[in-house]
Amino acid sequence: MANLTLEEKIAQMLQAEEKYITPEEVTEYGIGSILSGGGSHPNHYDDDVSVWYEMVKDYQEAALEARCSIPLLYGTDAVHGHNNVYGATIFPHNINLGMMNDAALVEQIGEATALEMKATGIHWNFSPAVSVARDIRWGRTYESFSEDPSIHANLVASFIQGLQSHHAIATAKHFVADGGTFKGIDQGDAILSEQAVRDYHLPPFIEAIEAGVSIIMVSFSSINGVKMHASEYWLTTVLRDELGFNGVLLSDWNAIFQLDGTFQEQLVTSINAGVDIVMLPMDWQAAHAELIDAVNLGMLTTERVDEAVKRILTLKYNHHLFENPTHRVDTETYFASDSHIELAKKAASASMVLLENDGVLPLNGTENLYLTGPAHDHVGYLAGGWTTHWQGNQDARLGTGTSILEGIQNHLKNNPGHIVHNLEDADTVIVVFSETPYAEGHGDTEHPTLFNGLAHPDNTQAYQQAIQAKALGLNVIGVIVSGRPLVLDDTVETFDALIAAFLPGSEGGSAFSDLLYNQTEFQGKLSFAWPASLNYFDSPDNHVHYPLGYGLTYDD
Ligand code: BGC
Ligand code: BGC
Secondary structure, eight states, X not given: OTTOOHHHHHHHTEEEEGGGOOHHHHHHHTOOEEEEOTTOOSSSTTOOHHHHHHHHHHHHHHHHHSTTOXXXXXXXXXXXXXXXXXXXXXXXXXXXXXXXXXHHHHHHHHHHHHHHHHTTTOOEEOOOBOXXXXXXXXXXXGGSSBSSHHHHHHHHHHHHHHHTGGGOBOEEEEETTGGGOGGXXXXXXXXXXXXXXXXXXXXXXXXXXXXXXXXXXXXXXXXXXXXXXXXXXXXXXXIIIITOOOSEEEOOTTGGGGSSSOHHHHHHHHHHHTOSBEEOTTTHHHHHHHHHHHHHXXXXXXXXXXXXXXXXXXXXXXXXXXXXXXXXXXXXXXXXXXXXXXXXXXXXXXXXXXXXXXXXXXXXXXXXXXXESTTTTOHHHHHOSSBSBTTOOOOSOOSSOOOHHHHHHHHHHSSSOEEOSSGGGOSEEEEEEEBOOOOTTTTOOSOOBSSSTTBOTTHHHHHHHHHHHHHTTOEEEEEEEOSSOOBOGGGGGGOSEEEEOOSOOTXXXXXXXHHHTTSSOOOOOOSSOEESSGGGGTSTXXXXXXXXXXXXXXXX
8 A cells, every 4th residue: 555656546446347447557547446348248148267367367357456566356247156257157037046035055156156157267246135125116136036035144154255265356236225226227216214224125235245345336326316336325324334334335337427417426426425436437547647646636535545455455455465466267167067057957946936736737747749939949038137138048958958838748758648739739839928038227117027028029929829729639848038027917828837937047948948857846936025916006005916926836
């Protein structure tokens, strides 16, 4: 610290996006951190692990060449496995982990994710989201374990311990009440009493701090009209003074631009409220100049700068970045390894929820199966948002994983049973509905139903086939691939069995086939109540189709 100039200290407090900074600029400024944003890749979306590693290493070496020679923090959103990287194991999204609610498996997923990150030399994860989504109209519902903080109480600490193994760094996000906004609007306003914030949204952060989380990311959202990025009360009085968090507080992507005032005032407001690192993907250079000026003008004290930089350096030191800045684990052993694939499959299977079953399931191998619906042969839909691309991947194949059709085909290689290609030749029809992949912002909808909102347009046609099959007297099994419960109305009458798969990840297809043929048991229990109609949102006590905690087994 004593050797650093003000310019170098300010550079530690800034985070640039990889596409907007060169290694030469890293050396020139001694920048403190870089991120690869959602869907940002070294060159192409299918870049190899070694291309990622070389990129990260180049930046890291550039940082070490700077006068102050401080290693970089390199971050990314590995929110369900190392999902920006083509071919990585894609674990189920957090919503599935909540349905599974198994702390030991969640810890293993955290560790596997840390290892796959480390195969690319990336050591910092913007995960876990510990959001308590209170309104499924929010497009980030699937990033949340549950609407019920008691499920977080079981999972948050284990996930963080797993993610922070192998010297990787976790981030609890988004502080606080991101899941409590009015009507579930992304980046919206949580109109809540302080008690409600403390009852529902604060507990997962307390658990994260107790588990030793190193970084907390601030939410874009507001509480009662006050932007979190400007809230000294929540960021400092509560988080630092009351909860004792002494790690690093990170702002979200360009979030400071939503504050009042000039760019300089926005920067100063957020840092004085408590932010230590400002994520400014494109404008880090301008911010650097503005912040130096702000210190010279007395808008920002050197004490506040020193406090932030001390936290950042302590974090880099504690996570062994000074010792081994370009640390990497062996790709062959750890990236998309058989054991990670097996773990992803286990979690996918343990997280699917059996909603209805009149006895048609499990299958016994005598069936002639006909499969249809937009997600019946599509790994990209099983994976959902934050998969090689920010808003998800529309491709049926991801370079890893198994679709539902492929999962069944693999099972039938060694077991009795048939797939037929005409509905008329079938006795059992599997209709796999889907939402189209989405992430923040784009995923918000006021109409989360099987046919509206983010529902795949082909659901309508698939449902027509379900009705036709029903009329022919065939068994009809419905499967829903979605980032949240979808209002079903009376469509549910059409199905002899109904399964909510949510977003089970790349191994969802093989997990599904295991459940279908009773190689594994259904264990998933709803971590979100399933609304019976859109009226639910205006009168939350009414009209629950399936309650929180619901989920059938083959014994029921
Ligand atoms: C999201 C964060 C994410 C960040 C970096 C933001 O838009 O809200 O969850 O970590 O981008 O990709
Ligand atoms: C980035 C994401 C980020 C988002 C925020 C995208 O362009 O790739 O990481 O979360 O912008 O708007």
